[in-house]
Amino acid sequence: MRAVQVTEFGGPEVLTPVELPEPEPRDGQVLIAVDHIGVNYADTHQAENSYLAPSKLPLVPGGEVVGRTADGSRVVALLNGGGYAEKAVARQDWAFPVPDEVDDLTALSFIVQGSTAWLLLRRSAHLAEGESVVVHAAAGGVGSIAVQLAKAWGAGRVIATASSAAKRELALELGADVAVDSRAEDMTATLLEANGGKPVDIVLDMTGGSTTDGSIKALAPFGRLAFYGMASREQPKPVELRNLLGHSTTIAGMWLPHVFTLPGNVFGEAMADLFALATAGEIRAVAGGEYGLSEARAAHEALRARGTTGKLMLDPKR
Incomplete structure (x- = not known):
């Protein structure tokens, strides 16, 4: 073969x-x-x-x-x-x-990237209705689905970051409320401005480096950053535990294979939910x-x- x-x-x-x-x-x-x-x-x-x-x-x-x-x-x-x-x-x-009504593209979009977005919002960040959500790399495989899931599940404001005008336009088409340049020199200030001057509740981050550093500083009390990749190949700065305590901040890591260590069939639940949302026209690949x-x-x-x-x-x- x-x-x-x-x-x-x-x-x-x-x-x-x-x-x-x-x-x-x-x-x-x-x-x-x-x-x-x-x-x-x-x-x-x-x-x-x-x-x-x-x-x-x-x-x-x-x-x-x-x-x-x-x-x-x-x-x-x-x-x-x-x-x-x-x-x-x-x-x-x-x-x-x-399902017969789901094409190959959609099925492949869901098995890793869709399930990752589902787990980040449901399990790692525990999205609550009305909360603000930052999705870095919002035009990518995980990000494009995460934007749509956040809106479908009642996020108050979805802030997308992307590296080009075309990618930012796509994020807006998918439901983001605002889209900003991922190459911004001051990511903290950029995210605060995009959220109307207020700190953000949730950040989904697969970039690493200065993007992660600036995102952590933009979190509100009890804010959560879910880290699931390092596309920049650059390490963020070390996080001091006293700073987590001082700002009531949560930083979560997520690696997809660990879902199979959870009790029950969480992965199957994620796939069934994603297929149902796609069939209903609420999310698309x-x-x-x-x-x-x-x-x-x-x-x-x-x-x-x-x-x-x-x-x-x-x-x-x-």
Whole structure:
């Protein structure tokens, strides 16, 4: 089968199209004939071995696919790698039926990025009706869904940040009340101004560096910052516990795999909720571009340049 493999760690240049044997499912797994592959920012970290879970060589990256099982069922699945290929194996309980009215783009947008947005707002930040929410990288895969979820769940004011006028316009179309430049020199002042001069209640942050530093300073008492990535590859400044105490601030980290350690079927609840909202027309996926499997390197280059919006997909037939 056609696949993309990494045999040495590095940037997009290490993504190499190859021919590999088809994977064989073990007990509790299902084989999926892949129709489309989702591309996530985490894939770029996996390729350079800077992800939270260490990578082992050789590897086929990719954590999400949509396709058909042997009995013809259409599913979207979360994977432990191996997604950049014509066929992939997934745990049976990590493969979710896709409603007929939900297209591949939407299904792939929800399995990682949609569920991440859902968990950030529901579990990490505990959004309450009327609270202000800042969504950094609001035109990206997680951000574009987080903006819509925050509005659907009654946020008082949604403040989007993005790096270009076109991305800020998209965030406004998705329901943000105001959109500001993510490259602002003083992020604290920018967020306060965007919120009518008042500190903000919630910040969803996957940028790191000075963006995180400025966002923490913009939080209101009992404000929460949910940190789920570091796209800038820049570490924020260390946080002193006395400052958290002095401002009643909460800083939460969120890594998606930990959802499977929770009691009950929280991930299944998130997927069902997202599919229902999409079917009702309350949220939608944003297409970020489709590449052939052989063009995986170009997709990673676009992601790392932070020039993309919405959800990127790979077509295994090309």
